Amino acid sequence: MLKENVLTFKELQLNIKNKTAEINGEALKLNGKQFGLLEYLVNNKNAILTKEQIFDRIWGFESDTSTTVVEVYASNLRKNLKRFGYDHYIKTFRGLGYMLEDHGEGNV
Amino acid sequence: MVKVMFNKQIFKKQQLKFMLYNLLAFTVIFTVFSIIILGQVQNTLFSKTDGELWSFKEMITDTNPKMLPLPPKGGDLNQPNDVRQKNKPNPRMIVIHWDRGGNILNKDEVGTTFYENYLVDYKLDTTHIDKITTTKISELYQFRYILFEDRDEQNETAYTQLMINVDAEQTIISNFEKLIIICSAIFIVLSISASYLLSRKMMKPIILSWNKQAEFVENASHELRTPLTIIQNKLELLLTAPQDKISDRFENIAQSLSETRRLSKLTSDLLTLARADSAETQIVKQSIDVDTFIQKVCTPYKEIAESQEKHFSLECKTPLTIEADDTRLHQLLVILLDNALKYTGENDSIRVKTYVEDQKVVIEVSDTGIGIKEESIPHIFDRFYREDKARTRETGGMGLGLSIAQWIASIHDGTIHVRSNQHKGTVFKVKLPK
Structure with missing residues (x-):
């Protein structure tokens, strides 16, 4: 496995090439959009990403009505990470967006 | 008020100009016409006398002296009647x-x-x-x-x-001249009034489009000012707490960002429309497989709709390709789908259908949302038209989307129509040539 294809955040490892994710060697069941969101968050950890930025990144266009679907992705991603306690690292900024934090406390 | 006065002056001046041009054109046409007629009358009246003079002169000089001064008394009965007639001079x-x-x-x-x-x-x-x-x-x-x-x-x-x-001819000519003078006088009066009426008619579309333009600028400036005021307030508010962390004051930033997005969308919409007006925008047409394209555009909207507890269905029955600009067509669909999502609530449904009707490809976006009032339907494609001005800030609309949608349909030689959905909501029907 080539190192450039792997993104890490603490124990979380994302394989960009195969679109797979694992924590402590255990695979996460993520669909394409959730993986895309997680990859985007890991790439920009400790930075706030707005919902519009996230939608634009995942779908490649802008829409006035995009925010709710991003919320759905985020909530699903959280559910998948909860098992490992990693959902606390995703901080929600209500009405704005999300941030993946090294010392996460969850929602604001 | 000053502006209105100023406009009135410009319009008056322009109308006067049109009137003068009209009058000038009428006068030139009539003058040429009269000159031609007068000349023609003079020519034909004298051509007979002149012809007689010439032919009689020839007769005298050619057959001299036999025919002089009068034809032989006995007459030349052997000659055909008309020839004899011809040889006689006019009695006058x-x-x-x-x-x-x-x-x-x-x-x-x-x-x-x-x-x-x-x-x-x-x-x-x-x-x-x-x-x-x-x-x-x-x-x-x-x-x-x-x-x-x-x-x-x-x-x-x-x-x-x-x-x-030639006194008789001269009388005819001088009568005719009198007639033309009288006619000219009547004509001048008539053409002044005709010019006035015509120039008013010509000014009407100009005044209309001028007013439309002025209204457009006013609306646009108003729409630009509101978000700018909000952004300014929020940013000034941030400056009142210089020691705070960004994450503690992110609401202000979120609102500023959302207003910025509004502004940026508004300006790009305005630019699109301005370019549409100047016919500057070129579209790049390419072959597009209708159903595949619609499915691709609708996929995120299916998810968005479901994330908002709405039903989304897609019925594609057009396995055809059309020549279209895919970016513009995408924009058109996004406008219609965003609208559908904005004006529907939970458990409403949105349906996208494609089919062929009257040799045209039809893309139909229908919803069971709040619908459009019957009296608003004729204005729905007008720029900055909004049914309910109070509602617009929440939904983010500026009343430009459907104008752009209509423009996109028309540059593809297509049409867009709106009607109320049978039970509830609205149906948008885009027809594009095959």
Whole structure:
């Protein structure tokens, strides 16, 4: 496995090439959009990403009505990470967006 | 008010200009017309007398002296009737023979009364030899005459002058001139009023589009000012707490960002419309598989709709390709789908259908949302038109989307129509040529 294809955040490892994710060697069941969101968050950890930025990144266009679907992705991603306690690292900024934090406390 | 006054002045000036142009055009046309008619009348009236003068002159000079001064008394009965007729001079023709000294030789032939009344003072004028000329006798009677040298030694004639009285023709011409003058006077009055009416008609679309433009600028400035005010307030508020962390004050940033997005969308929409107006935008057409394209565009919207607890269904029955600009077509669908999502609530449904009707590809976006009032339907594609101005800030609409949608449909030689959905909501129907 080539190192450039792997993104890490603490124990979380994302394989960009195969679109797979694992924590402590255990695979996460993520669909394409959730993986895309997680990859985007890991790439920009400790930075706030707005919902519009996230939608634009995942779908490649802008829409006035995009925010709710991003919320759905985020909530699903959280559910998948909860098992490992990693959902606390995703901080929600209500009405704005999300941030993946090294010392996460969850929602604001 | 100053602006309105200023506009009125410009319009008045322009209208006056149009009026003058019209008047000028009318006058030129009428003048040319009258000149042609007058010239034609003069020509035809004198052409008969002139023809008679010429042919009689030829007769005298060619068949001299047999036919002089009158055709043989016995008549030439063997000749066909019309030829005889032709050889006779017009009875109003007067033939005068002059000698070199300017004396009239055939006083008797001309007739004593006529001679004594009119020709006593008449002098030989050799300036217009062999040329038909108009002259006046006794300052009253108009004659056309031709004077030519006639070298017949026996009769001592040095010149022969043929004259025809043209008073009748002259009367016709002067009557005609009078008629034209009267007509011109009537015409001037008529054309002034016609020019005035026409110029008003011409100004109407100009005033209309001017007002539309002014209204557009006013609306646009208003729409630009509101978000700017909000952004300014939020940013100034941030400056009041310089020690705070960004994450503690992110609401202000979120609102500023959302207003910025509004502004950026508004300006790009305005730019699109401005370019549409100037016909500057070129579209790049390519083959697009209708159903595949619609499915691709609708996929995120299916998720968005589901994330908002709405039903989304897709029915594709157009396995065809059309020539279209895919970016613009995507924009058109996004506008319609965003609208559908904005004006529907939970458990409403949105349906996208494609099918072929009357040789046209139809893309139909229908929803069961709040719908459009019947009286608003004619205005729905107008720029900045919004049904409910109070609702717009929440939904983010600026009333430009559907104008752009209509423009996109029209640059593809298509149409877009809206109607109320049978039960509830709205149906947008885009028709594109196959």
